[in-house]
Amino acid sequence: MSTLDVLGVVGTWVAVLLAVIALAGILPAYLLYQRSRTDRYLAFDEIDDKYGTSLSRGxxxxxxxxxxxxxxxxxxxxxxxxxxxxxxxxxxxxxxxxxxxxxxxxxxxxxxxxxxxxxxxxxxxxxxxxxxxxxxxxxxxxxxxxxxxxxxxxxxxxxxxxxxxxxxxxxxxxxxxxxxxxxxxxxxxxxxxxxxxxxxxxxxxxxxxxxxxxxxxxxxxxxxxxxxxxxxxVATLFFLYLGYVPGANQSLYFLQVPKQSDVWVTENPRNEEERKEDIHLVWSLQRIEDHQIPLHHKRLAREVGVKFGIINRLHVDFVGELVDSTRQKELQNCLISKEPTAERYFLVKSERNKRSWMHRSDLHCILFSLLRLRCCSQSFLFGLDLSDGNSLFRRIFNSGWLVQSITRAVAVFTDFDLQGEKEEALRMAMSKTLERASDGENRSRWSRRLMERCVELDNLLDQCFPCSSPAMQAISILYMLEKPFRRYFNKTDAAADAVRKLDILLKPNAEQICLPSINETVGGKNFFFDFRRVFSGPGFDGNTIKEQLPYSQAIIACLKGHLRMAMWDMVLPAKPFSRMYTKLPSVFxxxxxxxxxxxxxxTSDSSSxxxxxxxxxxxxEVMTIEETWESDGEGHQVLSRPNAIDIDASSESGSAxxxxxxxxxxxxxxxxxxxx
Known part of the structure; x- marks a missing residue:
């Protein structure tokens, strides 16, 4: 082979090598360029993740x-x-x-x-x-x-x-x-x-x-x-979202009000308008089995890994007559009693010739669960419509006049041996709550400031006073439930020395709480309270509860119950979120x-x-809005905001x-x- 042939072969291989080198340099760039034109690359390129929490910078x-x-x-x-x-x-x-x-x-x-x-x-x-x-x-x-x-x-x-x-x-x-x-x-x-x-x-x-x-x-x-x-x-928030109130021992209360008219029409086909005698319906708590839980509740709970405990729900226990002779006698005693608050049945609703009753023991257990429920300044979503006039809590609670309740508590401070820092913190919390509290009969409405201050004051009461004692909890429950009980304390002068020396008499074995007579206008009253069922069950020992509670401690317990009513009136409805959630597929x-x-x-400048x-x-600061709760005609809670300027009804008044x-x-x- 001549020298020229050798040089030709070498030149060919050199050219091939150079071509390969050139291709090796161009091909990756070309492939990267092609990749940069794919939908996936363009989609990833639009992701804004500066710190690489979901996608690194590469x-x-x-x-x-x-x-x-x-x-x-x-x-x-x-x-x-x-x-x-x-x-x-x-x-x-x-x-x-x-x-x-x-x-x-x-x-x-x-x-x-x-x-x-x-x-x-x-x-x-x-x-x-x-x-x-x-x-x-x-x-x-x-x-x-x-x-x-x-x-x-x-x-x-x-x-x-x-x-x-x-x-x-x-x-x-x-x-x-x-x-x-x-x-x-x-x-x-x-x-x-x-x-x-x-x-x-x-x-x-x-x-x-x-x-x-x-x-x-x-x-x-x-x-x-x-x-x-x-x-x-999270599990408790879930139950509240569905409308269940968590009780003791992982039990739940489902408080959807029974449909009275449906029950009456079913049992008595005659025209209700023609009836002249009174119709008495009794609501009671009844334990339900697993197959009686609403299907959509079971499906949702299974989806998020939550299991239901014992569920007690409201239902119509009887129409016209009671099967249980003991309860029938108790109801008859309540109808003829001159002191109905000492009897065992509570009149929940009365319209025309129809009356709905509920055993006070059941109500005591429900309200005890509300006292034990942990509160948060942001409230929670609740699955039942509390704005409905037929709502159980709407029928019982009245969170108005909170100012008077706080003022009474301030008047009895000197009766307690509080440390300087605790007393100062408590007075400050009460002062802040007074700024937002209702001074009339209107119920509390959602307000960030009022909710935050109610929760702060509620926590301070627990720290400074024995609010978790059965005696004080019983007073709180009666204050939430009984209108005459609230009226009694509203009429008394908490600042009067003679009043503050009085004692509230608790009789656990007799199932009564006795309020002493103060003067001719404020007489003594007796109230039924089921200590055994609320606190300790079958092993209840009535001697473990203090039989006399000083008036000053009772005032603090009343304030505790009043705060719980106010906070409960400010819960957020779950329906708006549920309406969106139920329309979504399992994976969106x-x-x-x-x-x-x-x-x-x-609308900004095109060059921007x-x-x-x-x-x-x-x-x-944010300007104040005048807000009122109204009904939309369908039983739902709607917030009316006339002259709305900004977004917070609870903000400090002043210029925006x-x-x-x-x-x-x-x-x-x-x-x-x-x-x-």
Whole structure:
């Protein structure tokens, strides 16, 4: 082989080598470029996650394009187990700069992550039309709704904000069915909107979407310090959401009022209008079996791993006659008694010739459960409509005149040997509560400040006085139940020395509490109280209860009961959240967008940045709104807000301080396109 042939072969191989080298340099870049044009890449590129909690930053291998990004998406497609979850709000993450994500589901995932919800980070993302959607089991939304008290705008006009926080303009972009909670705003996107962009790709089936707009990062960081660490347990919040009141020994009370007319028509087909004699209906607590639990309650409880304990529910015990001769005699005694408060039956409802009665023992047990229920300044969602005039608590409670109850308690302070710091804290708490308390017969209405101050005062009473003693609890229960009992203390002068020297006589074995006579206008009264059933059951020893309770301690016990009535009147209805929740499939998709209404457009200058902005909370005082509770004609509680200027009915009165430079509306990330 000649030299030229050798050089030719060498040159050929050198050319091949150079071609391979060139191809090796171009091919990866080409493949990366092609990858950057896929729907998945474009969807991931739209995810705003500056701290890599769900998606790492990866490596910038092409100008402005990052690859090899690690995924830490939460696995939310499996139902949560509420018995295994204990919410702990470790929200220091939101103190970081730019902790607020412009992607809705990233904020949702971060909240669950920093609430310590025990979720793994091996989940998957569903990409639809270049959008990355997070699949979420609806149980996780239920969890967030319970712990952050999500409700309608009408029921909580504070929109979930803390005291002295003002709303931002984009909050008004939420749809009419949106719900508001401590962590943000949730809106279910209707199916017609979901499928609006699916016409381009008919192979993609429409997906159920929920949009989540978190409150500001500053709000979330503050929430971590403001919210009590000993919140109501998740399982208890769940039962309250369904309308069950937790009792002793893991029992539950389901207090849906029986339908009296249905029972009467069934048992007596004659026209009720023609009846002239009185109709007596008796409600009682009856233990129900597993198959008697409402199916939707059982299904939901099974979904989130919660088991029902012993359930006692209200039902019509009899119509016209009692099968139990003892109870029949007790009712007859009550009808003819000149001192009905000392008898065993309580008149719950009376209309025309129909009367509804309930055994006082049952009511004592229910109210004892309310006393034992842990309270929180953010209240809770309750599944029964308390605004309905037929509601059991609506028939019993009257949280008005709270000012007078607190004033009486202040008058007896000198009768107790309180330490200086405790007395000062108690006086301060009472003074703050007086600023917001009702000075008339109107019931308490939802107010962040009043609820917070009632809870603070309630806790201080437990710390300073033996409020958990059976004697004081019995007084609290009677104050909540019996109108004559409340009237007795309203008529007495707590500041008078002669009155404060009186003792309340408790007779456990006789099942009575006796109020002493004070003067000609305020005579003594006897009240029935079932000590044995409420406190200790079969092994009850009446001698363990103090037989004489000083008047001053009774005044404190009355205030304790009054605070519980006020806090119960301020519970949040569960219906708005339930209405949204029941429409969702088992697994829905959390949207990237935070914009809560498709019709909202950006009215800012076209030259300005179109990227959505973090909502800005304007600090300062918020103007007061005159609010009243009204009925919408269907038995639901509706908040009427005439002359509404801002969002908190409980805020300090004064001039509004909303900034003129309020935050712009959040824009849709679908409007952002990266050119390749």
């Amino acid at each position: 490596y910038e291998l092409l100008p402005g394009k990052r690859f090899f990004r690690k995924e830490f998406f939460l696995e939310c497609t499996k139902a949560p187990d509420f018995n295994q979850i204990e919410i702990r709000r470790d929200l220091t993450f939101f103190l970081r700069k730019d902790a607020y994500s412009l992607t809705g589901w990233v904020n949702f995932a971060n909240i669950l992550r920093f609430y310590k919800a025990n979720l793994s980070s091996n989940g998957k993302i569903h990409v639809v039309q270049q959008e990355a959607l997070l699949p979420v089991h609806r149980g996780w939304l239920l969890l967030l709704g319970l712990v952050d008290r999500y409700c309608s705008r009408e029921s909580r006009p504070d929109l979930g904000l803390l005291i002295d926080e003002a709303k931002t303009d984009d909050m008004d972009a939420a749809g009419p069915m949106a719900i508001y909670g401590l962590s943000g705003i949730v809106d279910h996107v209707s199916r017609s909107v979901q499928s609006s962009f699916d016409d381009e790709s008919p192979r993609e089936a429409p997906v159920e979407r929920v949009r989540f707009r978190m409150h500001s990062a500053d709000h979330m960081a503050t929430l971590g310090t403001k919210f009590p660490k000993d919140d109501i347990s 998709h959390m949207d990237t967008q935070q914009l809560l209404s498709e019709e909202i457009s950006d 940045d179109l990227r959505p902005q973090e909502p800005v909370i304007v600090q300062g 301080s909303r900034s003129e430079s309020s935050a712009p509306s959040i824009s849709s990330r679908r409007n952002l396109h990266h050119t390749s």
